[in-house]
Amino acid sequence: MKVILLKDIKKLGKKDDIVNVADGYARNFLIPGNLAVIASETSREVLDDQKQERADEVAAKVAEAKLIAQELEKITLEFTVKVGKDGRVFGSVSTKHVEEALFKQHKIKLDKRKFKPNGPVTHLGLNKITATIYGDVTGVLKVNLLAEN
Known part of the structure; x- marks a missing residue:
């Protein structure tokens, strides 16, 4: 199952990474612990929007x-x-x-x-x-x- 990580997880990936994990690991640990969400089309669009917002904030702070x-x-x-x-x-x-x-x-x-x-x-x-x-x-x-x- 493909999931989007909401936090850094050791030996798995960093925040906003899309990773492939076992179904049970995702359903029983990652999703209930608010560590990941299922990587659907909608969640990928939201992720792209969030990345763009962060990039804009960083650009404003640098300026x-x-x-x-x-x-x-x-x-x-x-x-x-x-x-x-x-x-x-x-x-x-x-x-x-x-x-x-x-x-x-x-x-x-x-x-x-x-x-x-x-x-x-x-x-x-x-x-x-x-x-x-x-x-x-x-x-x-x-x-x-x-x-x-």
Whole structure:
């Protein structure tokens, strides 16, 4: 019997795959457990529609992420830090500080775990941080550390 999988099933297939399984396995386990539906003509059409909707959603999110990436290219966040002798920075600016400043100043919400390098910024002057926005779309944000007088 041909069924369309509704969830990933180990050693059988991934979600939305059409697989051929034994009739008893389908009737007694997959269908009652809401793991699969019978692959009729109607269910195949519904599957195609769902795949198209997901593809459209992903395309919209990628387009939005590209716009955010273009905005990030124009932004330079400035932080003042205490500096000792020889230009050594006391403390640092963490990715959390960068995330908060980006939201407060530009209303752009990014997760601090998506920044690369994901460690703190400790060098005076202009530093570049790459942010993964969605999937493969990344943007570069400039962070300028200024010495406190």
